[in-house]
Amino acid sequence: MLDRVQLTEDFSISRLAQGFWRLADWDLSPQERLEFIESLLDLGITTFDHADIYGDYTCENLFGEALELKAELREEMELVSKCGIKLISENRPEHEIKYYDTSKEHIINSVNNSLNNLRTEYLDLLLIHRPDPLMDPDEVAETFKQLKEEGKVRNFGVSNFLPSQFEMLSSKLDFPLVTNQVEISVMNFENFDNGTIEKCQEKDVSPMAWSPLTGGKIFKAKSEKAQRIKNVLEEIKKDLNADSIAQIMYAWLLNHPAQIIPIVGSGKLYRVKEAVAAAEIELTRQQWFKIWQSGLGHPVA
Amino acid sequence: MLDRVQLTEDFSISRLAQGFWRLADWDLSPQERLEFIESLLDLGITTFDHADIYGDYTCENLFGEALELKAELREEMELVSKCGIKLISENRPEHEIKYYDTSKEHIINSVNNSLNNLRTEYLDLLLIHRPDPLMDPDEVAETFKQLKEEGKVRNFGVSNFLPSQFEMLSSKLDFPLVTNQVEISVMNFENFDNGTIEKCQEKDVSPMAWSPLTGGKIFKAKSEKAQRIKNVLEEIKKDLNADSIAQIMYAWLLNHPAQIIPIVGSGKLYRVKEAVAAAEIELTRQQWFKIWQSGLGHPVA
Amino acid sequence: MLDRVQLTEDFSISRLAQGFWRLADWDLSPQERLEFIESLLDLGITTFDHADIYGDYTCENLFGEALELKAELREEMELVSKCGIKLISENRPEHEIKYYDTSKEHIINSVNNSLNNLRTEYLDLLLIHRPDPLMDPDEVAETFKQLKEEGKVRNFGVSNFLPSQFEMLSSKLDFPLVTNQVEISVMNFENFDNGTIEKCQEKDVSPMAWSPLTGGKIFKAKSEKAQRIKNVLEEIKKDLNADSIAQIMYAWLLNHPAQIIPIVGSGKLYRVKEAVAAAEIELTRQQWFKIWQSGLGHPVA
Numbered sequence: 001m002l003d004r005v006q007l008t009e010d011f012s013i014s015r016l017a018q019g020f021w022r023l024a025d026w027d028l029s030p031q032e033r034l035e036f037i038e039s040l041l042d043l044g045i046t047t048f049d050h051a052d053i054y055g056d057y058t059c060e061n062l063f064g065e066a067l068e069l070k071a072e073l074r075e076e077m078e079l080v081s082k083c084g085i086k087l088i089s090e091n092r093p094e095h096e097i098k099y100y101d102t103s104k105e106h107i108i109n110s111v112n113n114s115l116n117n118l119r120t121e122y123l124d125l126l127l128i129h130r131p132d133p134l135m136d137p138d139e140v141a142e143t144f145k146q147l148k149e150e151g152k153v154r155n156f157g158v159s160n161f162l163p164s165q166f167e168m169l170s171s172k173l174d175f176p177l178v179t180n181q182v183e184i185s186v187m188n189f190e191n192f193d194n195g196t197i198e199k200c201q202e203k204d205v206s207p208m209a210w211s212p213l214t215g216g217k218i219f220k221a222k223s224e225k226a227q228r229i230k231n232v233l234e235e236i237k238k239d240l241n242a243d244s245i246a247q248i249m250y251a252w253l254l255n256h257p258a259q260i261i262p263i264v265g266s267g268k269l270y271r272v273k274e275a276v277a278a279a280e281i282e283l284t285r286q287q288w289f290k291i292w293q294s295g296l297g298h299p300v301a
Numbered sequence: 302m303l304d305r306v307q308l309t310e311d312f313s314i315s316r317l318a319q320g321f322w323r324l325a326d327w328d329l330s331p332q333e334r335l336e337f338i339e340s341l342l343d344l345g346i347t348t349f350d351h352a353d354i355y356g357d358y359t360c361e362n363l364f365g366e367a368l369e370l371k372a373e374l375r376e377e378m379e380l381v382s383k384c385g386i387k388l389i390s391e392n393r394p395e396h397e398i399k400y401y402d403t404s405k406e407h408i409i410n411s412v413n414n415s416l417n418n419l420r421t422e423y424l425d426l427l428l429i430h431r432p433d434p435l436m437d438p439d440e441v442a443e444t445f446k447q448l449k450e451e452g453k454v455r456n457f458g459v460s461n462f463l464p465s466q467f468e469m470l471s472s473k474l475d476f477p478l479v480t481n482q483v484e485i486s487v488m489n490f491e492n493f494d495n496g497t498i499e500k501c502q503e504k505d506v507s508p509m510a511w512s513p514l515t516g517g518k519i520f521k522a523k524s525e526k527a528q529r530i531k532n533v534l535e536e537i538k539k540d541l542n543a544d545s546i547a548q549i550m551y552a553w554l555l556n557h558p559a560q561i562i563p564i565v566g567s568g569k570l571y572r573v574k575e576a577v578a579a580a581e582i583e584l585t586r587q588q589w590f591k592i593w594q595s596g597l598g599h600p601v602a
Numbered sequence: 603m604l605d606r607v608q609l610t611e612d613f614s615i616s617r618l619a620q621g622f623w624r625l626a627d628w629d630l631s632p633q634e635r636l637e638f639i640e641s642l643l644d645l646g647i648t649t650f651d652h653a654d655i656y657g658d659y660t661c662e663n664l665f666g667e668a669l670e671l672k673a674e675l676r677e678e679m680e681l682v683s684k685c686g687i688k689l690i691s692e693n694r695p696e697h698e699i700k701y702y703d704t705s706k707e708h709i710i711n712s713v714n715n716s717l718n719n720l721r722t723e724y725l726d727l728l729l730i731h732r733p734d735p736l737m738d739p740d741e742v743a744e745t746f747k748q749l750k751e752e753g754k755v756r757n758f759g760v761s762n763f764l765p766s767q768f769e770m771l772s773s774k775l776d777f778p779l780v781t782n783q784v785e786i787s788v789m790n791f792e793n794f795d796n797g798t799i800e801k802c803q804e805k806d807v808s809p810m811a812w813s814p815l816t817g818g819k820i821f822k823a824k825s826e827k828a829q830r831i832k833n834v835l836e837e838i839k840k841d842l843n844a845d846s847i848a849q850i851m852y853a854w855l856l857n858h859p860a861q862i863i864p865i866v867g868s869g870k871l872y873r874v875k876e877a878v879a880a881a882e883i884e885l886t887r888q889q890w891f892k893i894w895q896s897g898l899g900h901p902v903a
Contacts, residue, residue, distance in 0.1 A: 168499045285702075289701035435858065
């Protein structure tokens with residue numbers, strides 16, 4: 001069974017989260033979606049990552065259709081959603097461009113939509129999806145407070161926030177932001193370089209990692225960099241008798257002391273099981289740094 | 302009448318400031334300068350932005366000549382000045398290169414000069430003009446304290462400071478820095494990108510914006526970027542029935558929640574009136590982001 | 603006699619430190635090494651900078667061989683060492699790549715090795731040599747605490763840490779980090795640009811400067827930049843009647859208000875004496891900025 005990670009004293013999530021970004025592409029019936037959700041819960045993956053905009057504003061409802069079939073499962077899971085991005089979409093004809101909206105009005109509307117679509121009375125965690133150059137952090141703080149008091153959202157976090165943005169919003173809140181969901185993978189060290197992971201460690205905040213498998217870039221290995229990293233992953237996979245290089249990529253994140261929560265994006269159960277098994281893999285520091293070095297393209301300084 | 306912005310509990314400035322950077326170029330008699338000042342006050346622009354070095358060290362005196370003609374106006378305005386840059390100048394033959402000086406001796410000399418030239422007994426606000434790699438923040442703090450106690454300067458701020466520099470100096474002071482005067486415009490997002498505006502929002506500090514009209518780059522529209530932004534400004538101007546794209550550029554700043562104070566640089570009263578009228582313009586988020594996107598050159602992430 | 607710099611209330615180091623990075627290359631007998639150490643102490647240079655890895659893991663022992671000849675000198679000096687880097691080396695055949703290790707196990711082993719090699723019962727100062735992307739700051743903090751309680755290390759600092767890394771580790775400690783040893787020279791303004799020196803000033807931490815003479819780049823003057831800076835150094839050397847441009851480079855660091863401690867790297871006593879004499883040189887701000895401008899390659903903004 002998967003470990004859990006405490007984000008606050010009374011809120012924990014599973015060591016791996018399942019993302020439902022591409023749920024609309026999986027082409028499953030409501031009953032099949034429910035079976036997938038139940039399998040996840042059986043594996044110990046109880047944290048389900050959504051956003052208002054996923055699947056062009058459709059994925060939350062697809063999940064909700066399944067949950068409705070067995071509503072008592074709600075208490076066995078943590079539902080995470082996001083808001084703040086407005087997409088150009090047939091479902092939102094009033095949007096002439098893609099833009100951000102972190103106004104009180106939009107956050108509250110978006111949360112209400114998410115609750116309706118997900119067939120739930122509360123979110124366990126709401127994230128601001130992107131840092132908004134027009135954000136009024138006082139207004140966001142007031143909105144979070146109201147949503148908490150109304151019982152609609154229990155915990156709050158951010159996504160893709162730089163340390164300065166995390167500090168700005170945190171400084172206006174009476175409670176801590178519990179996560180920062182950012183891209184981290186063997187192909188993407190950006191959040192190591194810009195201080196984001198360090199800020200998380202300073203604040204004892206566990207980051208969630210999107211695209212933990214590099215969005216497929218490693219498997220295709222079209223660039224010299226991807227090929228170089230892949231070679232190292234293959235070597236370590238062999239040394240550890242692992243099932244796949246995907247496992248090594250998960251293990252690379254799971255072995256980091258920041259308690260990074262990888263978000264599994266696949267809808268195939270055998271892929272998810274592979275990820276769960278990766279939670280058992282221990283990398284030596286030297287192995288971790290072989291991957292780091294292959295990502296850098298040169299030895300450490 | 303223009304709104305005011307509280308920088309501290311007992312110090313407010315007008316929603317727009319007037320800059321006197323180019324006062325020497327306006328070629329006005331002392332009486333004409335006085336009339337311009339009186340017109341500004343009538344419009345509600347009471348905050349006048351100076352620096353020791355403007356006009357090759359001459360502008361403060363040109364302003365002072367006018368103020369002397371009607372000294373009782375002093376109490377109706379806020380005088381802002383700056384120090385810390387040393388120019389190569391016939392008026393400062395001892396300077397062999399352009400450099401910075403934030404020593405106690407130089408700050409105090411420069412303030413005394415500003416007071417003499419402006420014909421005033423105090424500055425409402427003194428800014429360190431540029432971050433100085435040779436700054437001793439303890440010495441600057443001690444100097445600020447002394448100037449405050451002597452009644453020569455009532456409030457202090459900085460200009461063109463990065464967050465790290467703002468924090469360094471703030472940490473040595475017993476009172477808050479009340480502003481950071483930086484370049485912000487539809488052509489210049491630097492202070493969005495480097496955390497400066499976020500640091501202001503975190504600290505509840507209203508930034509002042511220099512070159513709010515891009516230093517004329519938009520009007521000339523010589524670059525592809527400038528032309529692209531200008532097209533969007535023209536479109537929004539039309540949608541809002543505004544008088545000019547300058548108004549849209551001011552409104553873009555004034556609609557930001559950080560309470561950005563644009564510094565009007567023109568010496569022509571009809572231009573200033575245009576700016577004042579811009580304070581009434583409300584942009585939708587979508588309009589604000591159309592300008593943001595045109596400045597980025599691509600949709601938001 | 604050289605000044606001292608207080609790093610904490612009860613811990614001071616000399617205004618210049620001596621580095622033993624290249625001790626293995628100096629080709630000295632133990633007795634000659636001892637004589638060099640005694641000469642340094644006579645000059646007031648009492649702070650000796652080591653690292654586990656210097657000379658491919660050999661320099662600490664070479665120093666210890668000399669100290670053993672006159673063990674009573676231990677109380678007249680401050681011994682600084684570092685850990686956290688693992689080199690590919692015949693002396694560490696288990697290292698397949700160069701990597702970092704800031705685990706409790708490695709830090710403690712490395713300190714024990716340093717104590718044995720240096721023939722001492724305590725280090726005055728231990729530095730983490732490089733920021734480690736796999737660092738667990740809580741584990742490092744726990745390790746520092748234990749080493750302090752055991753009396754093996756009296757003070758702690760870091761090397762080559764960015765502000766975010768400095769803050770991360772500091773936040774976990776009950777005592778302050780006393781220095782950040784970074785590269786600073788007339789050829790290298792990186793730590794001015796990235797906020798590191800400002801963070802030191804904010805925290806009243808004196809940085810130590812490695813490669814204060816640019817690692818020889820100025821003397822060779824192979825690049826246009828190096829030649830440009832060298833010309834300015836020569837000019838100022840002449841104006842001040844100094845002995846060498848090396849002295850001007852030291853003075854440029856010593857005149858900075860952050861109380862930068864240059865680390866002298868030469869094993870030749872006349873070079874060290876030159877450095878000590880540089881501590882008497884006062885640069886004007888204008889001279890300091892002539893060097894700064896030559897390093898920038900353009901006037902200040």
